[in-house]
Amino acid sequence: MNRAPFRLALLDASHDRSSFDSGARALDRYFKEQVTQDVRRRVASCFVALTEDQRIAGFYTLASASVPLTELTPEAIKKLPRYRVVPTVRMGRLAVDQAFKGQGLGGALLGDALTRAARSEIAAYALVVDAKDEPAAAFYRHHGFIALPETPLTLFLPLATVPIKSQGPA
Numbered sequence: 001m002n003r004a005p006f007r008l009a010l011l012d013a014s015h016d017r018s019s020f021d022s023g024a025r026a027l028d029r030y031f032k033e034q035v036t037q038d039v040r041r042r043v044a045s046c047f048v049a050l051t052e053d054q055r056i057a058g059f060y061t062l063a064s065a066s067v068p069l070t071e072l073t074p075e076a077i078k079k080l081p082r083y084r085v086v087p088t089v090r091m092g093r094l095a096v097d098q099a100f101k102g103q104g105l106g107g108a109l110l111g112d113a114l115t116r117a118a119r120s121e122i123a124a125y126a127l128v129v130d131a132k133d134e135p136a137a138a139f140y141r142h143h144g145f146i147a148l149p150e151t152p153l154t155l156f157l158p159l160a161t162v163p164i165k166s167q168g169p170a
């Protein structure tokens with residue numbers, strides 16, 4: 001199996017998005033046609049996994065969000081103050097190019113998003129994800145995410161459970 005190392009970077013104009021193909025058409029279209037506008041307007045940030053020859057192997061987006069407290073599971077609600085909404089970080093999109101699937105990259109991108117969200121000085125209770133379908137939801141459940149009871153294609157993982165590696169002195 002080809003286990004090339006990947007470098008994570010913020011998407012910028014030097015990255016070629018034109019041949020990215022995850023097999024999920026709506027995600028690919030978003031990545032090719034819309035993501036740069038969202039980044040410019042500060043409604044999403046976009047991280048890419050790059051191969052040594054600068055090919056984009058995968059991407060994900062992050063943005064601030066919130067979830068009404070009552071939409072969480074009873075176990076989560078019990079541990080939270082009675083605020084109407086709970087601050088979260090939303091991973092709106094995640095996709096791996098078909099050429100790189102099954103090599104652990106999707107899991108690595110998810111781990112990177114969790115670490116970034118957990119490390120932020122701006123507090124958020126959980127990383128929330130929108131799964132596009134049931135197999136995508138299964139991918140997130142496999143990584144410990146919990147489905148919202150009323151909308152099971154939206155899942156969350158409390159960030160307090162994410163181990164954060166020390167970055168050493170600043």
Ligand SMILES: CC(C)(COP(=O)(O)OP(=O)(O)OC[C@H]1O[C@@H](n2cnc3c(N)ncnc32)[C@H](O)[C@@H]1OP(=O)(O)O)[C@@H](O)C(=O)NCCC(=O)NCCS
Pocket residue numbers: 022023024027093094095096097100101102103104105106107108130131132133135136138139140142
């Ligand atoms: C879902 C997706 C991101 C997974 O990426 P990937 O690089 O192929 O996945 P990985 O190789 O990192 O898999 C990591 C783990 O998840 C598991 N996994 C992968 N897809 C899964 C699924 N649909 N259901 C359950 N588990 C799954 C793998 O078996 C692996 O398990 P392990 O760590 O115990 O060995 C990728 O298939 C993709 O881009 N799909 C199209 C877009 C999509 O569905 N995005 C999801 C959000 S909408």
